[in-house]
Amino acid sequence: MLPQEGFALEQVSLRRGGALVLHDVSAHLPRGCCTLVTGPSGAGKSSLLRLLNRLADPASGQIALDGRPLTGYDPLRLRRRIALVAQHTVLLTGTVAGELAVGRPGLETAQARELLERVGLGGAFLSRPTAGLSGGQAQRLGIARALTTGPEVLLLDEPTSALDAAATGLIDDLVASFIADGGSVVLVSHRTTGVQRLAGHALVLRDGRLIEAGDPAHLTYPAAP
Amino acid sequence: MTAPAIPGWPAVAASAVLVALAALIAARARLGLAADVLIAAARALGQLIAVAAVLAVIFDWGGLAGSCAWIAIMVLIAGRVAARRARGLPRAPAVATLAVAAGTAGTLAVLVAFTVIDTRPHVLVPVAGMVVAGAMQATALTLTRLREEIETARPQIEARLSLGLDAAAAFAPHARTALRTAVMPAIDSTKVVGLISLPGAMTGLILAGIDPLTAIRYQIVVMYMLLAAATLAALVAARLARTVLFDDAHRLHDLATPFPR
Numbered sequence: 001m002l003p004q005e006g007f008a009l010e011q012v013s014l015r016r017g018g019a020l021v022l023h024d025v026s027a028h029l030p031r032g033c034c035t036l037v038t039g040p041s042g043a044g045k046s047s048l049l050r051l052l053n054r055l056a057d058p059a060s061g062q063i064a065l066d067g068r069p070l071t072g073y074d075p076l077r078l079r080r081r082i083a084l085v086a087q088h089t090v091l092l093t094g095t096v097a098g099e100l101a102v103g104r105p106g107l108e109t110a111q112a113r114e115l116l117e118r119v120g121l122g123g124a125f126l127s128r129p130t131a132g133l134s135g136g137q138a139q140r141l142g143i144a145r146a147l148t149t150g151p152e153v154l155l156l157d158e159p160t161s162a163l164d165a166a167a168t169g170l171i172d173d174l175v176a177s178f179i180a181d182g183g184s185v186v187l188v189s190h191r192t193t194g195v196q197r198l199a200g201h202a203l204v205l206r207d208g209r210l211i212e213a214g215d216p217a218h219l220t221y222p223a224a225p
Numbered sequence: 226m227t228a229p230a231i232p233g234w235p236a237v238a239a240s241a242v243l244v245a246l247a248a249l250i251a252a253r254a255r256l257g258l259a260a261d262v263l264i265a266a267a268r269a270l271g272q273l274i275a276v277a278a279v280l281a282v283i284f285d286w287g288g289l290a291g292s293c294a295w296i297a298i299m300v301l302i303a304g305r306v307a308a309r310r311a312r313g314l315p316r317a318p319a320v321a322t323l324a325v326a327a328g329t330a331g332t333l334a335v336l337v338a339f340t341v342i343d344t345r346p347h348v349l350v351p352v353a354g355m356v357v358a359g360a361m362q363a364t365a366l367t368l369t370r371l372r373e374e375i376e377t378a379r380p381q382i383e384a385r386l387s388l389g390l391d392a393a394a395a396f397a398p399h400a401r402t403a404l405r406t407a408v409m410p411a412i413d414s415t416k417v418v419g420l421i422s423l424p425g426a427m428t429g430l431i432l433a434g435i436d437p438l439t440a441i442r443y444q445i446v447v448m449y450m451l452l453a454a455a456t457l458a459a460l461v462a463a464r465l466a467r468t469v470l471f472d473d474a475h476r477l478h479d480l481a482t483p484f485p486r
Contacts, residue, residue, distance in 0.1 A: 016479065053387060054476070057474070057476075071474075075474040076389050076390075079386065079387055079389045080388070080389035083387070083388075086380070086387070088380075089384075090380040090381050090383075090384040092381060092385065102388050102390070103388030103389055103390070146388070149388060
């Protein structure tokens with residue numbers, strides 16, 4: 001039987017550009033916690049996230065959310081509920097305010113400022129053009145943009161890769177408060193230290209296969225060199 | 226007005242001296258193009274004689290049905306040519322042919338409905354030829370530009386899709402870019418018409434002895450219809466491209482993998 005709460009993957013394989021990037025992955029990503037997805041680069045971590053908001057469908061196998069096949073949901077509504085933040089934020093409009101309006105036209109200024117505060121950019125950023133933003137600022141704007149649709153699941157792909165320690169702490173706090181508010185997070189990270197304390201569950205991928213799953217505090221990955 | 230200045234066959238044969246001259250220059254300069262010059266000239270001769278023979282038959286006996294059949298053949302050929310520019314785009318021949326057909330049919334329908342032109346074959350077929358050519362150029366430009374956009378703008382499109390936008394909204398900025406590129410040549414040539422070059426229809430009428438003030442009336446119609454044909458064909462090409470580039474789940478196809486047929 002498929003578990004009822006959260007994502008359930010059953011023998012999922014995914015092809016991209018003709019190559020098999022995920023192979024026979026069966027896993028459970030529970031609700032109400034942060035699932036850490038880790039492993040070496042090229043393991044298929046980002047591809048897994050694309051499956052969860054249906055930017056891709058598996059070549060074989062099945063994915064269910066809360067006991068219902070993912071293909072049974074309206075894809076547009078699904079993507080607003082399951083927000084994906086790509087590793088490299090692609091800016092779309094030229095202004096910070098414009099970015100926040102892409103997924104939610106007519107977003108009120110007060111709400112936009114609040115979202116910017118949540119990702120540690122500050123409300124004053126709202127009137128800025130995106131041209132002068134640093135990589136880290138753009139990444140945080142990407143998270144704020146994803147939050148505009150009011151998602152219940154956040155899919156974060158290496159969200160702190162361009163951030164310094166202080167900004168990384170802010171994103172960690174955001175993840176913790178998102179979960180405390182009843183949300184779920186799937187966090188892709190090639191590092192395990194630091195994020196282990198956030199995560200309630202962990203999956204380790206290597207070469208497109210699931211090699212470990214369980215308590216993040218007791219992972220054998222990364223193995224000693 | 227003067228009599229039509231149309232060269233006789235001896236004059237045409239004399240003009241072949243120019244081809245010989247071009248071939249000679251190419252040979253002397255070792256461009257490796259002498260054979261190409263001769264082949265191109267011979268091909269043009271053969272093609273035009275064949276087309277003239279077909280047109281003569283259509284004009285004399287074809288009627289409206291024959292004209293429409295000939296226009297359909299032109300649309301099919303133009304669709305194939307435009308699709309070649311869009312290689313890699315799924316179902317490019319069907320998309321291009323439908324776009325050219327829509328641009329041609331829409332423009333001709335208006336011209337006929339408002340009695341700007343009549344449906345006699347010797348009017349309808351040459352006018353349709355110009356419309357098809359304009360629609361073909363716009364279609365090819367639209368599809369070429371869209372293919373480039375899809376190759377480079379996948380992250381932007383997927384970022385919009387990830388925010389819950391549908392395929393139409395995620396694709397719209399890129400479709401707009403392609404449409405601007407496609408329609409710009411028709412706008413530019415409309416802007417400078419008569420200033421930089423005397424356009425074909427007007428030149429033909431003047432050579433045939435028609436007063437320039439009369440000849441421009443035809444040219445104005447030609448410019449307007451070419452603008453319409455280009456815009457209509459480009460719009461239809463972009464719209465159809467969207468349906469073949471995205472699937473039912475509002476996802477951009479992976480251009481590296483084969484498309485469903």
